[in-house]
Amino acid sequence: MRRKVYTKDQILKAAYEVISKDGFSKFTARNIAKKMGISTQPIYLEFKNMQDLKNTLVETVMRDLQENVFPITHTGNQIVDLGLNYINFAQENRNLYVALFVDEYGGGKMMHEFSYEYFKNMISTCPEYADLSDEYIKALHDGTWITVTGIASLMSSGIIHPSQEQIAELIQSAVDGILKMEAPEKIFNGKG
Incomplete structure (x- = not known):
C-alpha cells in the first residue's frame, strides 16, 4: 500500500490555519498534525524542528503581506x-x-524587522522622502508603527471606530510631526 505524501505547502497551510485561529500558543506539531488528520512524522520530515516551521511560516506570511496586502x-x-x-x-x-x-x-x-526593511525600501521610491537621513527614516517607521499599532489595537478592542479618512489624517499627522523634529533619533532610539 502506498503511503500518502504530505507536502511542505500542505503543512504550512495547516500551520497557518492553527495560528490564524488560536495564535502561537497552540502552535505545536501535535495540533498541526491533528488539523491535517495525520501523525507528526510528516511535519518533521519536511522541517528540521518547530522553530524551522515557525520561521518558514512567518516568512511566508511576510511575503504575502509584502506582495498582496501592503501595496494596496x-x-x-x-x-x-x-x-x-x-x-x-x-x-x-x-x-x-x-x-x-x-x-x-x-x-x-x-x-x-521585516516591517522596517519593507518601509525603508518603499520610502526610497518616494520622491518626497528620498533625501531623508537614516535617522529620519527610522523615526518615521517607528513613529508610524506606534501610531498604526495603537489604532489597530484600540479598534480591535472596540474602543474606537474611526473612518478610513480619520485614520489617514492621524497617520499623516504623525508623519508631519516626525518630519518637523530636529533630532528624531533622541526620541526613537529605544532608550529612556
Whole structure:
C-alpha cells in the first residue's frame, strides 16, 4: 500500500490555519498534525524542528503581506497607505495579527524587522522622502508603527471606530510631526 505524501505547502497551510485561529500558543506539531488528520512524522520530515516551521511560516506570511496586502493604494501617499493596510489587516485577521505582531510567542521581532526593511525600501521610491537621513527614516517607521499599532489595537478592542479618512489624517499627522523634529533619533532610539 502506498503511503500518502504530505507536502511542505500542505503543512504550512495547516500551520497557518492553527495560528490564524488560536495564535502561537497552540502552535505545536501535535495540533498541526491533528488539523491535517495525520501523525507528526510528516511535519518533521519536511522541517528540521518547530522553530524551522515557525520561521518558514512567518516568512511566508511576510511575503504575502509584502506582495498582496501592503501595496494596496488608498490615498496615493505610500506611508499613509501602508498604515491603512496594516490596520485593515489587523481588523480583517484579528487572531493572525495578534499572533504575528503582538503575541510574545509570535513573530513580533521578525515582523518588526521585516516591517522596517519593507518601509525603508518603499520610502526610497518616494520622491518626497528620498533625501531623508537614516535617522529620519527610522523615526518615521517607528513613529508610524506606534501610531498604526495603537489604532489597530484600540479598534480591535472596540474602543474606537474611526473612518478610513480619520485614520489617514492621524497617520499623516504623525508623519508631519516626525518630519518637523530636529533630532528624531533622541526620541526613537529605544532608550529612556
